[in-house]
Amino acid sequence: MQADSEEPETMEFDVLIVGGGPAGLSAACRLKQLAAAAGEELSVCVVEKGSEIGAHILAGTVFEPSALAALFPDWQERGAPLQTPVSRDEILLLRDSETASRLPNLLVPKNMHNHGNYVISLGNLCRWLAEQAEALGVEIYPGFTAARTIIEDACVKGVLTGEMGVARDGSHKPGYVPAMALRAPYTLFTEGCRGHLGKQLIAQFKLDEGRDPQHYGIGIKELWDIDPALHEPGLVVHTTGWPLNENDATGGGFLYHAQNNQVYVGLITDLSYSNPHLSPFDEFQRLKHHPRISRYLAGGKRVAYGARALSKGGFNALPKMSFPGGLLLGCDAGTLNSSKIKGSHTAMASGMLGAEAVFEALGNGLKGAEISDFAQRFQASALYRELYAERNFGPAMHKFGNYIGGAIAFFEQNILRGSLPFTLHDRLADHASLKPAAECSRIDYPKPDNRLSFDRLSSVFLSNTNHSEDQPVHLRLSDPQLPITVNLPIYDEPAQRYCPAGVYEVTAADDGSGKQLQINAQNCVHCKTCDIKDPSQNITWVTPEGGDGPNYPNM
Amino acid sequence: MTILVLAEHDNNTLNQASLSVIAAARAIGGDIDVLVAGENCSAVADAAAAADGVTRVLLADSPLYGHFLSENLALLLSRTGHAYSHILAAAGTTGKDVLPRVAALLDTAQISDIIRVEDADTFVRPIYAGNALATVRSDDPVKVITVRPTAFDPVSAEGGSAAIEALPAAEDAGLSAFVSAQNAESDRPDLASADIVISGGRGMQNGENFQLLENVADILGAAIGASRAAVDAGFVPNDMQVGQTGKIVAPQLYIAVGISGAIQHLAGMSDSKVIVAINKDEEAPIFQVADYGLVADLFDAVPALENALRDAV
Amino acid sequence: MKVLVAVKRVIDYNVKVRVKPDQSGVDLDNVKMAMNPFCEIAVEEAVRLKEKGLASEVIVVSIGTAASQEQIRTALALGADRGLLIETDEEVQPLDAAKLLKAVVEQEQPGLVILGKQSIDSDNNQTGQMLAALTGMGQATFASAVEVTDDRVQVTREVDGGLMTLSLKLPAVITTDLRLNEPRYASLPNIMKAKKKPVAVTTADELGLALSPRLKTLKVEAPEPRKAGIKVADVAALVDKLKNEAKVI
Structure with a gap:
């Protein structure tokens, strides 16, 4: 390795934004709008690890347009890709693999009504937001990772981009490009759920002090072409219960009818599950066989696949969002509204709030001093009111399961309208919730039929994931032996099952000797589940080479 | 016409x-x-x-x-x-x-x-x-x-x-001149253009065992490939990889040995004219695309194949 | 000596193509697009010639929709000096592409034209050869090494069964194969600089040409998946089948 001490080449901006998702792009647009209104020059730079904006974006998505309307009141004239209004809402309680009952409309929690919302591709919305941002003068650089934060004098000063052209052994290949320093008085971290820099910032600046641990889900989703006769544009189906309830896990499925005879089908599995034999991927494959789902997919063709963790701890787990030199926004902090299972509009709203705070700070001559009133600004916002109102939803679901938990949430949200005088807490972190494998029943998942259900590798194939082969493994083990010495005997190494991309395999010789953990890093879809769920917290997700990872179209 | x-x-x-x-x-x-x-x-x-x-x-x-x-x-x-x-x-x-x-x-x-x-x-x-x-x-x-x-x-x-x-020759265009030609050095043809390819997967267990494939390849004049799993396991170098992230091959005959047949591998060889799979797992997906499948332990089958080919070719 | 490089915007090589259900083509909506990998190698080769002092200017030209500007900017970030987009929303087939490029060659008078050997979408492998024919230049396809001397270029070509080296009079057309070079990464500062480099936009009309696609695509289908064949009992049966039924050994 060459000396790291060489001073990297530096570029300076007024505001640097890490991550081109809904939060980051909304912040960028808002900053430029504010600067234009004030007649000021303001340089705003967005770096994005995906090969293009939208490449790594994966969400449901039933989109609530409130934040978009606040950012661009004329979004319709501007051609924002919100083409499919929700036409009908269904909530199904799946009792088992065959039967279901439909929750009467009256009993559907208020927050689950989707009138006025749209079935969209969040990736495509981000592509559109990026166009708006560039037209406003934002500099967007996809294909560049923010590998490390620059922290000087306990203040974030920017980020170092990832090096390019490093071989697996750490040596420099021909064409090696060193890291660059991107510096700004304020850096907004909008990496999405479990951002690898956000995680470090939370630890370094103790942003989660006094908060509940963040809670997560793993969302796995597919895009299907279906029989036009079965297609009902705007139909939104949510499911709860089976299959996760068979293994005391929580979460929910979804089936959204988009345009062009396509549907999104997916399952969110809460990562608080306790049985290490559970496989969120296989649970999702099972879900598709339920008659209430398969009736739409039968005869269809799977087009795309992806997976992404989501931060769903809500208000109780939301860390402090400000620190010297920057803000932590969107799902990087955890602004998702888990009762609505919607994080896109709240991410956008948090990005806009962040932009307003930073613009004001710069106007006041601050050059990176912590925006200490961000908490008040946040608490005064509609976003805060929304998150506060749903604060008991996640913990209730976790503590009491989908049925009773849902009832509490229902009671609270429809009768009390969020004014329940107590707050439920959920203080067990997701990585600590696994029980030893020996105490749990094994789960025999059915073999894929290759019509409705598939294996991991043929799924990853449809995520268009690629990582250049000769580069360091971007899934770092603090202790390389631990998966075999600890995780395997106690938990039957759950990484083999929680990873939705087949990254982790325990291999052995024919006689069972020589067991080792094989990390197929090229398959990684950047969902971050391993970083979250590893019971030993031994896996750290770091950025691979810029531009690597999935290439999601229309997801 | x-x-x-x-x-x-x-x-x-x-x-x-x-x-x-x-x-x-x-x-x-x-x-x-x-x-x-x-x-x-x-x-x-x-x-x-x-x-x-x-x-x-x-x-x-x-x-x-x-x-x-x-x-x-x-x-x-x-x-x-x-x-x-x-x-x-x-x-x-x-x-x-x-x-x-x-x-x-x-x-x-x-x-x-x-x-x-x-x-x-x-x-x-x-x-x-x-x-x-x-x-x-x-x-x-x-x-x-x-x-x-x-x-x-x-x-x-x-x-x-x-x-x-x-047919009388046309005139000389006079634009280019031949300098030299170099035939492929080894007896081993180039993987991407070979008529016969024999590839090993994770079932090969280590790099040394690829010698078994070499022996067969010598007889057939075949190129040697590998699945990504074999490359990732460090058995063979990356330039032998056939598949989505490796070389795309379409030989007359493709022999897959100890390769499960993940779609990422199939993407690199499914245009082959004839596919042979040798794998001890009869459920391996490779058999779904193979014209001729042999369910057998490769460590028995490949040396047997070598002997049979020595007689047959 | 000017070097002209042609680049094409294509679906990214990492993206699995999906044939549209109506068989009208391949779905390109919101799909990641990129510079054709062989074109990237062409740009890299031209930039290396400039860095060696053998080329004075690298001009990059693309034919396609306004979005092809992105690929021209990428080429500029890799070191090309200026760009030209021949903008059209219509389908451009190789013969038309060659005719348009010929018009550019007549304007720019490059000493060398470098193209990718084929684009990974239509897989035609024609445009470079056609351009050479139309301009009366010599051609070296599938280049794996390029050496420019005073008024000639020596090119090693990857041909079936080995390598073949040719010497061509300049000006000449070269098409690139994979092993010619490994393109560099575009660095952030170079991407920024590329935004300020000049890109001219013209049309077929302005070049005095009208597009006339000769081939009509009747339909585009996904290939039939391969079907499982038979299981053989043993090695002897396998060899028999390969020899007498499949006739491949």
Whole structure:
């Protein structure tokens, strides 16, 4: 390795934004709008690890347009890709693999009504937001990772981009490009759920002090072409219960009818599950066989696949969002509204709030001093009111399961309208919730039929994931032996099952000797589940080479 | 309607691929002339005349064509070819080099790498590296076409008795000169263009065991490949990888040994003409694409295969 | 000596193509697009010639929709000097592409034209050869090494069964194969600089040409998946089948 001490080449901006998702792009647009209104020059730079904006974006998505309307009141004239209004809402309680009952409309929690919302591709919305941002003068650089934060004098000063052209052994290949320093008085971290820099910032600046641990889900989703006769544009189906309830896990499925005879089908599995034999991927494959789902997919063709963790701890787990030199926004902090299972509009709203705070700070001559009133600004916002109102939803679901938990949430949200005088807490972190494998029943998942259900590798194939082969493994083990010495005997190494991309395999010789953990890093879809769920917290997700990872179209 | 086929050869022997191109010409229908352009290549003309279904052989024997320089060949072909309904060549490096130049000189479109003849004007060709098949129609009076040889069963090399006519050389384009040729160094052909490929997967267990495949490859003149799992496990270097992130191969025969057959591997070899799978797991997905599957322990089967081939080939 | 490089915007090589259900083509909506990998190698080769002092200017030209500006900018970030987009929303087939490029060659008078050997979408492998024919230049396809001397260029080509080296009079056309070079990464500062480099936009009309696609695509289908064959009992049966049934050994 060459000396790291060489001073990297530096570029300076007024505001640097890490991550081109809904939060980051909304912040960028808002900053430029504010600067234009004030007649000021303001340089705003967005770096994005995906090969293009939208490449790594994966969400449901039933989109609530409130934040978009606040950012661009004329979004319709501007051609924002919100083409499919929700036409009908269904909530199904799946009792088992065959039967279901439909929750009467009256009993559907208020927050689950989707009138006025749209079935969209969040990736495509981000592509559109990026166009708006560039037209406003934002500099967007996809294909560049923010590998490390620059922290000087306990203040974030920017980020170092990832090096390019490093071989697996750490040596420099021909064409090696060193890291660059991107510096700004304020850096907004909008990496999405479990951002690898956000995680470090939370630890370094103790942003989660006094908060509940963040809670997560793993969302796995597919895009299907279906029989036009079965297609009902705007139909939104949510499911709860089976299959996760068979293994005391929580979460929910979804089936959204988009345009062009396509549907999104997916399952969110809460990562608080306790049985290490559970496989969120296989649970999702099972879900598709339920008659209430398969009736739409039968005869269809799977087009795309992806997976992404989501931060769903809500208000109780939301860390402090400000620190010297920057803000932590969107799902990087955890602004998702888990009762609505919607994080896109709240991410956008948090990005806009962040932009307003930073613009004001710069106007006041601050050059990176912590925006200490961000908490008040946040608490005064509609976003805060929304998150506060749903604060008991996640913990209730976790503590009491989908049925009773849902009832509490229902009671609270429809009768009390969020004014329940107590707050439920959920203080067990997701990585600590696994029980030893020996105490749990094994789960025999059915073999894929290759019509409705598939294996991991043929799924990853449809995520268009690629990582250049000769580069360091971007899934770092603090202790390389631990998966075999600890995780395997106690938990039957759950990484083999929680990873939705087949990254982790325990291999052995024919006689069972020589067991080792094989990390197929090229398959990684950047969902971050391993970083979250590893019971030993031994896996750290770091950025691979810029531009690597999935290439999601229309997801 | 007469079709002109450009013979591919090395001045001594007619390439087998040309027999497949003649087969494609027969599928179009009409008389078939074969142009043999080269230097001291009368033996090739004789071979072409003996091929089944050939009407006439045109022999342009001149130092101008000894190294198949495209500028000179294109001049000859464009001069001769305008009288034909179709001009065909194998989609090898010579045909791919020369025919577009001929097409441009004739102001006609070229249809590349056809795998099926629908009718005299309509052809099927792979696009997007074989991930889609396009059916295209040409209304040009002369259709210039390259043919994927593996898609057409070759006509018999015997049975024909076409007349051989000498064709005078065209002028020297004077644009390029041959400097040198270097045949592939080893006996081992290049993975991407080999006629036979034998690949090992994680079932090989280590790099040393690839010697088993080498032994078979030596007999068959095959190239050696590997699945990504074998590469990731460190058995063999990455340049041997066949698959989505490695090389895309389409040999006549692909032998997959100890390879489970993940779709990422299939993406790199499923256009092979014949696929053989040797795997002890009879549920391995590789058997879903294999023409011949052998459920067996590779450490027994591969040495047995070596012995059997030694006798058979 | 000017070097002209042609680049094409294509679906990214990492993206699995999906044939549209109506068989009209391949779905390109919101799909990641990129510079054709062989074109990237062409740009890299031209930039290396400039860095060696053998080329004075690298001009990059693309034919396609306004979005092809992105690929021209990428080429500029890799070191090309200026760009030209021949803008059209229509399908451009190789013969038309060659005619348009010929018009550019007549304007720019490059000493060398470098193209990718084929684009990974239509897989035609024609445009370079056609351009060479139309301009009366010599051609070296499938290049794996390029050496420019005073008024000639020596090119090693990857041909079936080995390598072949040619010497061509300049000006000449070269098409690139994979092993010619490994393209560099575009660095952030170079991407920024590329935004300020000039890109001219013209049309076929302005070049005095009209597009006339000759081939009509009737339909585009996904290939039939391979079907499982038979299981053989033992090695002897396998060898027998390969020899006498499949006839591949």
